[in-house]
Amino acid sequence: EDKVVQSPLSLVVHEGDTVTLNCSYEVTNFRSLLWYKQEKKAPTFLFMLTSSGIEKKSGRLSSILDKKELFSILNITATQTGDSAIYLCAVEEPGTYKYIFGTGTRLKVLA
Amino acid sequence: GAVVSQHPSRVICKSGTSVKIECRSLDFQATTMFWYRQFPKKSLMLMATSNEGSKATYEQGVEKDKFLINHASLTLSTLTVTSAHPEDSSFYICSARGLANEQFFGPGTRLTVL
Numbered sequence: 320e321d322k323v324v325q326s327p328l329s330l331v332v333h334e335g336d337t338v339t340l341n342c343s344y345e346v347t348n349f350r351s352l353l354w355y356k357q358e359k360k361a362p363t364f365l366f367m368l369t370s371s372g373i374e375k376k377s378g379r380l381s382s383i384l385d386k387k388e389l390f391s392i393l394n395i396t397a398t399q400t401g402d403s404a405i406y407l408c409a410v411e412e413p414g415t416y417k418y419i420f421g422t423g424t425r426l427k428v429l430a
Numbered sequence: 431g432a433v434v435s436q437h438p439s440r441v442i443c444k445s446g447t448s449v450k451i452e453c454r455s456l457d458f459q460a461t462t463m464f465w466y467r468q469f470p471k472k473s474l475m476l477m478a479t480s481n482e483g484s485k486a487t488y489e490q491g492v493e494k495d496k497f498l499i500n501h502a503s504l505t506l507s508t509l510t511v512t513s514a515h516p517e518d519s520s521f522y523i524c525s526a527r528g529l530a531n532e533q534f535f536g537p538g539t540r541l542t543v544l
Binding site for chain 1: 432462472536
């Protein structure tokens, strides 16, 4: 049973496009949701979201959480080829320090 | 800050041998570290939670006698794959829990068992 589902599974865009990646989950009462970017090696940390409606922003990337509707989105504006990667979201399992990872969205940005 | 190292980055071994992988938090103390396994084009699968000074807790289906975890200090956890077989070939990644409960990942270890 998938508790964290990401969509789309894969996406191909051209440089300059804006993309929105989705993460929906069936976990309630969690404390945080994490977004990661994974290129050829291990994931690198992007954002931690704990509160609904508060946007986190870093350069061209931004993310927001909706705890009522149980989803989060990651936006990337003016995409570059260097944004090509797998983007993972992870939701904290209630009462633990463990995170449940989604299946990931594979993004490819063409020059 | 929040740098996690993993060693070795790549290891090739013969079937039946044991392999030890180290995970270190370089600039912070981590009471909790996690070990994941990742198959090609798949997401991260949590294997176990490593707690400093106590026994690791394993996820369902993960053999604790096969995958030995030791968290001897606040900056070091080790995963030993015992009597490795080709089906153990995978990408093993550790993470360390930060102060805000985020996880910082090491660069991963690619294990190939011949």
